[in-house]
Amino acid sequence: MSEKSFTLETDADGIALVTWDMEDRSMNVFTEAVMAELAALIETIAADAAIKGAVITSGKKGSFTGGADLKMLRGMFDAFEAKKASDPQAAVAELFERAGHMSAIYRRLETCGKPFVCAINGTCMGGGFELALACHGRVAAEEAKMGLPEVKVGIFPGAGGTQRVPRLADTQSALQMLLKGETLSAAKAKGMKLVDAVVPQADLIGAAKAMIAGGLSAVKPWDAKGYKLPSGPVYSPAGAQVWPAVASLYRKETNDNYPGARAIVKCVYEGLLLPMDAALKVEQRYFTEVLQTTEAAMMIRSLFVSLQALNKGARRPASVPALTLKTVGIVGAGFMGAGIAYVAALGGLNVVLIDRDQAAADKGRAHSQSLLEGAVAKGRSTKEAAEAVLARIVATPDYEALRDADLVVEAVFEDKGVKAEVTRKVAAVLREDAIYASNTSTIPITSLAEAFPDQERFIGIHFFSPVDRMMLTEIILGEKTGDRALAVALDFVRAIRKTPIVVNDTRGFFANRCVLRYMSEAFDMLVEGVPPAMIENAAKFAGMPVGPLALTDETAVDLALKIMKATIADLGPEAVDAKQLKLIQTMNEAGRFGRKAGKGFYDYPQKPAKKHLWPGLKEMYPQKRPDEVDFEELKQRFLVTMAHEAARTMEEGVVTDPREADLGSILGFGFAPYTGGTISYIDGMGTKAFVALCERLAARHGERFAPTPLLKEMAAKGETFYGRFGQAAAEAA
Ligand code: NAD
Numbered sequence: 001m002s003e004k005s006f007t008l009e010t011d012a013d014g015i016a017l018v019t020w021d022m023e024d025r026s027m028n029v030f031t032e033a034v035m036a037e038l039a040a041l042i043e044t045i046a047a048d049a050a051i052k053g054a055v056i057t058s059g060k061k062g063s064f065t066g067g068a069d070l071k072m073l074r075g076m077f078d079a080f081e082a083k084k085a086s087d088p089q090a091a092v093a094e095l096f097e098r099a100g101h102m103s104a105i106y107r108r109l110e111t112c113g114k115p116f117v118c119a120i121n122g123t124c125m126g127g128g129f130e131l132a133l134a135c136h137g138r139v140a141a142e143e144a145k146m147g148l149p150e151v152k153v154g155i156f157p158g159a160g161g162t163q164r165v166p167r168l169a170d171t172q173s174a175l176q177m178l179l180k181g182e183t184l185s186a187a188k189a190k191g192m193k194l195v196d197a198v199v200p201q202a203d204l205i206g207a208a209k210a211m212i213a214g215g216l217s218a219v220k221p222w223d224a225k226g227y228k229l230p231s232g233p234v235y236s237p238a239g240a241q242v243w244p245a246v247a248s249l250y251r252k253e254t255n256d257n258y259p260g261a262r263a264i265v266k267c268v269y270e271g272l273l274l275p276m277d278a279a280l281k282v283e284q285r286y287f288t289e290v291l292q293t294t295e296a297a298m299m300i301r302s303l304f305v306s307l308q309a310l311n312k313g314a315r316r317p318a319s320v321p322a323l324t325l326k327t328v329g330i331v332g333a334g335f336m337g338a339g340i341a342y343v344a345a346l347g348g349l350n351v352v353l354i355d356r357d358q359a360a361a362d363k364g365r366a367h368s369q370s371l372l373e374g375a376v377a378k379g380r381s382t383k384e385a386a387e388a389v390l391a392r393i394v395a396t397p398d399y400e401a402l403r404d405a406d407l408v409v410e411a412v413f414e415d416k417g418v419k420a421e422v423t424r425k426v427a428a429v430l431r432e433d434a435i436y437a438s439n440t441s442t443i444p445i446t447s448l449a450e451a452f453p454d455q456e457r458f459i460g461i462h463f464f465s466p467v468d469r470m471m472l473t474e475i476i477l478g479e480k481t482g483d484r485a486l487a488v489a490l491d492f493v494r495a496i497r498k499t500p501i502v503v504n505d506t507r508g509f510f511a512n513r514c515v516l517r518y519m520s521e522a523f524d525m526l527v528e529g530v531p532p533a534m535i536e537n538a539a540k541f542a543g544m545p546v547g548p549l550a551l552t553d554e555t556a557v558d559l560a561l562k563i564m565k566a567t568i569a570d571l572g573p574e575a576v577d578a579k580q581l582k583l584i585q586t587m588n589e590a591g592r593f594g595r596k597a598g599k600g601f602y603d604y605p606q607k608p609a610k611k612h613l614w615p616g617l618k619e620m621y622p623q624k625r626p627d628e629v630d631f632e633e634l635k636q637r638f639l640v641t642m643a644h645e646a647a648r649t650m651e652e653g654v655v656t657d658p659r660e661a662d663l664g665s666i667l668g669f670g671f672a673p674y675t676g677g678t679i680s681y682i683d684g685m686g687t688k689a690f691v692a693l694c695e696r697l698a699a700r701h702g703e704r705f706a707p708t709p710l711l712k713e714m715a716a717k718g719e720t721f722y723g724r725f726g727q728a729a730a731e732a733a
Contacts, residue, residue, distance in 0.1 A: 005034050006041055007059075014052040015209045016045055021059025028058055028065040030102070030127045031072055038131075039105045046112040053212035055205060056135065057119035064144070067126025073300060076291070095291060100284040102127055102159040106134035107280060111223065115216040119208040120144045120186070121201065130157055133164040136218060137211045138195040140186035141204050146194075147183035154299025154674065156260045158287030162267035163279045167222050168193050171231040171242045171268070172249075178264045179253045193230070222276050234272050243269070257543050257674045259293045294684045298676025302666065306659035307499060313490045315475075315502045315657070320487035325495055326350060329405035331422050332412035333364025333395065336439055339467025340409055342368040345392040347496035352394050352401045361395035368393055371468060402429050407488055409461055411439040419443070420451035427453050435488040437461040441512065442566065445478035445505045456482030459489050462509060464668060472667035474509050475502045499667055501660035503649075507570070510646075510655050511668035514678065515551070517641040518669070519560065522548035523580040524701070525634065529624045532601070532613045538634035543672025548638070549613070553600035558593045560584050586620065633697075639681060640697060640705065642671060643690070646678035650725060651710040658683075658721045682711075683720040691715040 005028070010016045018041060020028050028034075045054050058064040076098050083091035109116055109131075118132035120140040129146045132138050140146070148157040148165070156162060157178065166174035169192040177184065177192070186198040199207045221227045232238030246265060254261040263286040271279035290296050328344050330337050333355040341353045341364060355361040372386035394401060402408055408430060412422050419438065426436060437459050438448050449458035460476025475489045486502065493500040503510045518539075525535045526549075536547030552560055561584045564576045587593075587600065592614070594600035602611040646665060649655045655664070662677025675681035682690045691707045698705035707715070714724060 005037055008041060008044070010048075010051055011209070013209070013213060014050055015212050016051045016054040017205065017209075018045075018054055018056045019059045020056065020065070026060070027063055028060055028128070029069040030065070030067065031069045032075075035102060035105060039108070042105070042109050042112055045114055045116075051114065053115035053117070053136075053216065053218070055117050055119050055208040055212070056131070057205060057208070058121055060122070062122040062143075064120050064122055064124035064132075064146075065126075065128030066123065067128060067149075074305065077297065077300070080291070092288065092292075096284065096288040099158060099287045099291060100280075102130070103280055103284060106131060106160050107277070110134045110136075110220055113218050115212050115218040117208040117211050117216065119204045120146060120195065121204055125149055125183075126157070127159055130159040130161045130164070133168070133194070134160055136220060137208070137216050139197045139199060139204060139208045139211065140189060140195045141201040142186055142198055143201065144186045144198075145183050146186075146189055147181065148178060149181040149183065151179060151258065151260045151264065152181040152299075152673075153304045154258070154260050154293070154296040154676075155290055156264045156267070156287065158283060158290075160280060160283065162264055162283050163271045163276065165194065166231075166268050166272060167229065167276075169230060171229075171239075171272075172245070175246055175249060175265065175268060178268070179250065179261050220276075229272060234269060255541050255543060257295075257672065259290050259295050263287070263290045295674045295676075298680040298684050299674060302659070302662045302676040302680055303673065306663055310499050310501065310659060310663060311494065311497075313494055313500075314659075315500070316487050316490045317483035320484050323406075323488060323491050325406045325488070325491055327352065327405045328492065329354065329402040329408035329426070330364075331355075331402075331408060331410045331426060332439075333361045334411065336463060336465065336467060337409075337411035338364035338367035339465065340411060340439070340463055341365070341393055342371055342468055343496045343498070344492075345389045348392075349492075349495060350392050350394075352396065352405060354396060354399065354401070357397050358395070361397055365390075365393050365395040399425050399429050402426060403431065405430065405434055407435045407437060407492055409437045409439055414440060414442060416443055416448070419448055423448070423451040427451075433457075433484075435459060435485045437485075437489060439463055442508070442563075444507070445476045445481070449478045449480060455480035457485050459485040460505070460509075461489050461492070464511070470667070471499050472511065472664060473498045473500050474511060474664065474668075475500050476505055476509055477502065478505050499663060501655070501664040502657075503660070503664075504654050504656070506649075506652065506654045510649050510661065510664050513649060514642045514645045514665060514671070515669040516563070517645045518544070518638060519548045519552050520577070520580060521637050521641045522552075523583055524577070525637075526617065527579045527583060527621060529621045530629050530634065531623055531626065532617045534626060534629055534631065534634065536613070538631055539638050541631075542635035542638050543674055544638065545670035549601035550611075553594040553602055556594040556596060557584060557587045557600050561588050583620070590616075633700075636693065637697060637701065639672060639675070640690075640693060642669075643678040643681045644694060644705065644708075644711075647682060647711055647721070648708055650679070650721065651708055656725065658725050661721075679721045683722055687711060687715040687719060687721075 005020060005022045007019045008016055022028050045051050080091050080095045116135040117137040118135040120132055122144050124132060124146040129148055148161045150157050165178060173192050189195045190198050197207055231242050250265050267283045267286050270282050327350040329352045330341050331354045333353050341351045344351045353361055353364050355364060369390055372390055375381040376383055376386050408426050410422055412418050435457050436452055439462060445460040449455040452458045458478055459481045462474040462476060464470035464472055473493050490500055522535050536549055539547045564581055564584060567575050592600045595604055598604045601614060603614050604611045646661045655661045658679040661679045665671035665678040666673050671678055675684060691711050694705050694707040
């Protein structure tokens with residue numbers, strides 16, 4: 001690693017330009033060394049009489065910093081864990097010290113007597129934006145983006161973010177931004193008063209220096225006499241307008257599941273009652289507290305550490321040299337194929353999009369056109385960039401166009417015969433080293449591979465709809481899938497910036513298996529007479545983004561019936577609960593196919609009216625009174641049934657790495673993110689507690705909850721999934 005991350009140049013006017021540019025990294029990140037260097041620089045600038053003030057910027061094109069370094073955060077956790085057993089008090093004291101380190105450096109910058117201006121040249125997240133907020137002025141380039149996303153990984157901005165944002169912006173906007181971990185455009189940040197000016201990139205440094213030359217004060221408003229909070233004091237008529245609404249905003253955003261979010265509200269409320277130094281101490285205390293929660297540990301592991309590892313291709317076979325994909329073919333330009341073509345072109349690949357005739361292929365391409373036009377209209381892309389993406393997609397019915405393809409993804413009808421015919425047609429023109437992938441959602445990959453001459457080159461790449469928004473892909477290994485096919489599939493997924501999980505071939509793969517449990521539990525609750533609104537609310541209170549009945553409507557109630565029938569055909573009539581089958585049949589007979597039909601478990605009146613649960617549902621089963629329902633238990637049933645299924649997939653060897661089960665569940669079906677995912681939910685409470693919970697639910701609701709042999713064995717030995725499978729999986733990767 002390079003010795004120096006910053007350069008300091010002072011111009012003839014005595015204005016220093018501090019440029020952060022870490023030599024051996026594509027992005028600047030905070031490490032212990034960076035912080036030490038920054039602290040020393042502040043002292044140098046403070047002490048040098050020839051320096052009037054300083055501008056801080058980044059030398060990386062388009063980015064200021066992505067935030068903290070993984071190793072630093074992990075170091076903090078590891079040191080705490082290591083010390084906790086022998087000396088818990090000292091462990092907490094040390095954690096408190098380390099948690100406040102960055103905050104103290106920023107406070108020193110803020111009070112050192114020289115004015116600092118942050119020139120935000122591009123993406124500026126987390127600790128980087130907190131540094132900017134500590135400066136006396138902020139100028140942002142037009143295309144810069146900034147935010148404090150910490151709450152999304154279970155913590156909160158603990159280096160002054162919770163104090164400086166609500167001292168610049170009004171309380172409501174400040175809390176909204178902090179609680180959502182929102183990323184702001186430069187214009188929005190200016191609107192919130194979080195930056196002082198937005199200028200073209202070329203004028204950035206000049207504008208920042210001009211602020212200092214213009215006599216920018218080195219005393220922050222809140223350190224000066226007479227400072228007034230943007231929304232007025234907490235205990236004031238103005239405060240009385242704001243704070244009662246905060247509780248409902250907080251509940252709405254979090255359902256009280258996220259300790260990081262709860263701490264944000266406390267920090268802002270308590271901090272605004274105090275002068276800055278005391279307020280920062282309050283923030284540091286809460287930060288130390290939150291760092292010790294299970295939620296923070298699990299979320300950081302899954303949504304930060306594991307996510308980066310999987311995105312970088314943790315499961316890519318090392319034996320296959322790096323490849324650069326140029327052209328992908330997509331056969332089937334329907335709902336899914338069109339979406340895959342779009343993300344592939346967006347990822348810089350040339351796309352050949354094939355369907356049965358020119359009109360069908362063109363229709364698939366038109367999907368990209370409409371998404372791109374939408375992006376231009378919203379200012380997310382430029383006309384030129386959008387045109388370049390569209391130009392990469394060639395739509396044709398001619399299979400000859402696949403000759404140059406490195407990879408072909410098949411997305412035709414879910415029919416083994418149709419798929420086999422297409423597979424043979426593609427194989428006839430495909431290069432000998434090219435890989436063939438199917439996007440099937442239900443047909444075993446091993447059986448589809450039989451239609452392809454070389455089964456080593458056959459693999460599953462399962463996308464989720466809508467393809468442009470869902471971040472997960474399941475890569476499915478058939479029995480004979482080779483390493484090169486896996487490497488190409490992972491390289492493809494990386495190029496289109498999605499997160500892959502690698503699973504073995506089985507009915508429903510991973511995500512759909514778990515999500516079917518979620519829906520099926522809701523059907524059981526309906527049959528038991530639980531009021532439908534309680535079912536949907538329990539799921540949301542448990543942390544699910546969409547209620548199970550709404551989700552069934554989205555994926556279609558006729559599809560639910562199709563799946564039930566296919567399950568019965570494959571596994572026998574006892575594989576589907578008779579009462580559930582009857583419920584879904586009744587819905588189908590009434591034409592209640594889901595959102596696409598305008599009616600399902602919900603009614604979908606014309607906009608602007610909102611969807612509401614279909615009143616007829618309550619007439620199908622004798623309804624329990626709300627006080628006869630154990631609401632907490634409903635929440636548990638949802639999470640346990642999905643986590644239990646995930647545990648089964650690991651027991652069966654379908655999923656081999658707990659990180660993949662965790663991220664697959666959060667990204668694939670929104671499994672309560674505060675748990676860190678299905679497997680971390682189990683590990684977080686401990687296998688022993690999970691088994692006890694399963695046994696209790698089994699006694700009350702049936703054998704489906706009975707813990708599997710592996711779970712019982714692990715509970716008896718006190719093992720965790722990460723302990724048992726994590727290390728081996730990480731080493732094998
Ligand atoms: P779709 O009906 O929207 O599209 C299928 C397309 O394939 C149509 O455009 C059709 O004209 C084309 N096609 C059919 N036979 C063809 C042939 N012989 N040659 C060329 N093109 C042909 O279906 P879809 O929802 O996009 O599903 C496609 C695949 O993706 C299926 O295997 C499905 O199981 C899978 N999948 C679907 C979803 C989903 O949510 N819809 C999610 C994951 C996976």
